[in-house]
Amino acid sequence: MRRNGVNYSKYGYIFSIPFIVIFLIFSLYPTLYTAVIGFTDMKGVIPKPIHILDNPFQNFKDLIMENVSFRQSLINTLILWIANFIPQIVLALLLTAWFTNRRLNIKGQGAFKVLLYMPNIITASTIAVLFSTLFAYPMGPVNSLFHALGWSDAPIQFLQDKNTARGIVSFIQFWMWYGNTMIVLIAGVMGINPALFEAASIDGANGIQTFFRVTLPSLRTILLYSLITSMIGGLQMFDIPQLFITPAGGPDNATLTTSVFIYGQAFKGSYMYNKAAAASMIMFIIAAVLSLIVFYLMRDRSEAKLKKQQKMINKAAKAAARGM
Amino acid sequence: MANTNMEKTSRGINKTIIYIVCIGLSLLSILPFWIMFVNATRSTAEIQSGLSLLPSTHFMTNWDVLISKSFDPLKGFLNSLTISGASTICAVYFSSLTAYGLVVYNWKWRQPFFTFIMCVMLIPAQASAIGFYQFMYQMHWTNSFLPLILPSIAAPAIVFFMRQYLLATLSLEIVEAARVDGSGEFATFNKIIMPIMMPAVATQAIFAFVGSWNNLFMPLILLTDKSKYTLPVMVSLLRGDIYKTEFGSIYMGLALTALPLFVIYFLLSRYIIAGVALGGVKE
Numbered sequence: 246m247r248r249n250g251v252n253y254s255k256y257g258y259i260f261s262i263p264f265i266v267i268f269l270i271f272s273l274y275p276t277l278y279t280a281v282i283g284f285t286d287m288k289g290v291i292p293k294p295i296h297i298l299d300n301p302f303q304n305f306k307d308l309i310m311e312n313v314s315f316r317q318s319l320i321n322t323l324i325l326w327i328a329n330f331i332p333q334i335v336l337a338l339l340l341t342a343w344f345t346n347r348r349l350n351i352k353g354q355g356a357f358k359v360l361l362y363m364p365n366i367i368t369a370s371t372i373a374v375l376f377s378t379l380f381a382y383p384m385g386p387v388n389s390l391f392h393a394l395g396w397s398d399a400p401i402q403f404l405q406d407k408n409t410a411r412g413i414v415s416f417i418q419f420w421m422w423y424g425n426t427m428i429v430l431i432a433g434v435m436g437i438n439p440a441l442f443e444a445a446s447i448d449g450a451n452g453i454q455t456f457f458r459v460t461l462p463s464l465r466t467i468l469l470y471s472l473i474t475s476m477i478g479g480l481q482m483f484d485i486p487q488l489f490i491t492p493a494g495g496p497d498n499a500t501l502t503t504s505v506f507i508y509g510q511a512f513k514g515s516y517m518y519n520k521a522a523a524a525s526m527i528m529f530i531i532a533a534v535l536s537l538i539v540f541y542l543m544r545d546r547s548e549a550k551l552k553k554q555q556k557m558i559n560k561a562a563k564a565a566a567r568g569m
Numbered sequence: 570m571a572n573t574n575m576e577k578t579s580r581g582i583n584k585t586i587i588y589i590v591c592i593g594l595s596l597l598s599i600l601p602f603w604i605m606f607v608n609a610t611r612s613t614a615e616i617q618s619g620l621s622l623l624p625s626t627h628f629m630t631n632w633d634v635l636i637s638k639s640f641d642p643l644k645g646f647l648n649s650l651t652i653s654g655a656s657t658i659c660a661v662y663f664s665s666l667t668a669y670g671l672v673v674y675n676w677k678w679r680q681p682f683f684t685f686i687m688c689v690m691l692i693p694a695q696a697s698a699i700g701f702y703q704f705m706y707q708m709h710w711t712n713s714f715l716p717l718i719l720p721s722i723a724a725p726a727i728v729f730f731m732r733q734y735l736l737a738t739l740s741l742e743i744v745e746a747a748r749v750d751g752s753g754e755f756a757t758f759n760k761i762i763m764p765i766m767m768p769a770v771a772t773q774a775i776f777a778f779v780g781s782w783n784n785l786f787m788p789l790i791l792l793t794d795k796s797k798y799t800l801p802v803m804v805s806l807l808r809g810d811i812y813k814t815e816f817g818s819i820y821m822g823l824a825l826t827a828l829p830l831f832v833i834y835f836l837l838s839r840y841i842i843a844g845v846a847l848g849g850v851k852e
Contacts, residue, residue, distance in 0.1 A: 260670030268723035278700030360595040370801040389620040432846035522699040529696035536691040
């Protein structure tokens with residue numbers, strides 16, 4: 246009869262061992278190793294003994310102060326991200342407002358959701374090559390369409406112009422992700438206390454007022470969460486810019502993102518592992534800062550929820566007391 | 570009276586506009602893929618002569634040209650299936666196990682460990698790619714599927730999701746009852762808890778599978794042997810010089826890489842949409 250004496254807490258450790266071991270080997274060690282490589286002279290295909298540089302921060306200094314491509318890649322990542330995120334969030338909010346408006350009662354929402362989300366599930370590299378083929382010069386489908394509609398006299402070299410190329414890459418990202426954002430936001434609206442909407446409607450608020458005064462403020466945390474996860478996702482933008490235009494990042498580095506830069510440094514031509522590693526670490530720091538913000542956001546939110554629950558319990562208790 | 574009538578008409582107009590926009594966006598989602606599937610059946614000459622939304626008869630010619638030049642869709646499909654299948658199983662099983670350990674047992678490092686999982690959840694894989702590649706190179710594990718499968722055992726986001734699910738659904742009395750019946754802790758997890766967790770496992774499995782299937786970055790740096798290529802890496806071959814003017818077979822190759830996902834999506838779209846919605850409000 247020693248059953249009560251059995252201490253089960255050790256199983257907590259045992260069940261977490263696979264996660265911890267794999268994390269240490271495949272995630273933590275490579276991250277630290279990347280950081281170390283960033284301080285060394287490791288380059289070339291053939292492995293040579295590597296040395297820490299005389300000035301350990303030389304690679305970082307070179308990247309930030311002197312490397313035009315790297316700086317351009319950070320700027321491009323920001324431009325491409327902004328140009329896809331703003332239309333994405335605006336359209337997602339608009340669709341959310343329409344789909345959740347009970348007075349409008351839009352039919353076929355299920356089918357619309359399925360179709361608008363669809364591009365998100367298809368392999369990004371397939372989509373990149375597909376769009377690059379659709380915009381082919383001189384006779385791709387888009388050029389055929391423009392010609393048939395009389396929008397252009399001569400075939401257009403879409404992929405040669407910097408801004409057009411950036412625009413198309415941003416459009417692809419937008420097109421792949423607005424459905425996802427919309428579904429997340431609709432779920433957020435479903436989670437808002439219906440009493441708020443009822444109160445608004447009793448007070449005579451119209452659809453637009455309800456959206457801006459009730460829906461949007463309640464979605465604030467979800468919106469911030471979408472914003473930051475999208476920023477971290479945007480930082481890793483690789484598949485589309487890597488495969489959309491050859492050479493990757495063209496024309497004239499207009500679509501060179503940080504991830505494409507890192508890949509190009511390490512695995513194309515010069516095999517500059519040290520530069521690529523230093524660039525990765527800069528990216529890591531940016532992502533870590535953004536993650537920290539998310540972390541604090543989510544913590545605040547659950548605390549706020551607890552407080553709200555406590556308040557409701559107090560209220561109920563008071564009401565009950567009064568009822569007696 | 571007149572006022573409400575007018576309101577009704579204006580709402581009717583608004584609704585018409587909304588439906589037009591939604592149908593337009595739906596077409597925008599479908600059209601590129603439609604053109605892809607249609608052009609996979611058209612000859613290069615037909616494709617170059619203009620746009621068509623109806624299929625043609627050159628399916629087999631395109632297929633033959635595609636196959637004749639180093640593009641092996643069946644091989645790529647099997648490689649992708651092996652990697653995605655194995656890593657999905659690893660991801661959902663071990664994440665469930667870790668989540669169970671976090672929920673059921675009261676151990677000293679439980680809270681710090683969970684906080685740690687939340688911290689590393691959003692760190693991008695690209696950030697450690699150079700060290701990862703060098704490490705795998707020294708281990709002679711490039712061109713092996715293992716470095717693409719094993720890391721999925723530590724999937725922080727899935728652990729997070731599973732933990733939320735267990736907190737909401739699992740009553741500890743079940744665990745207690747199993748103990749009274751003499752079931753070991755590990756057997757309890759496998760025989761009693763896993764079946765309870767199946768709805769969550771299924772949802773996460775879909776996303777883990779699609780995520781692994783679509784991954785380009787890691788396979789691209791690790792796999793240099795063409796017979797080991799996954800489908801997304803193979804797609805990059807279509808960009809190269811070998812298919813330069815063979816547009817029909819390029820579309821054919823693209824259609825083949827996208828087809829399995831369309832099948833999965835239309836079979837499981839209900840669960841996928843529900844899963845996306847859950848993902849956003851999981852916190």
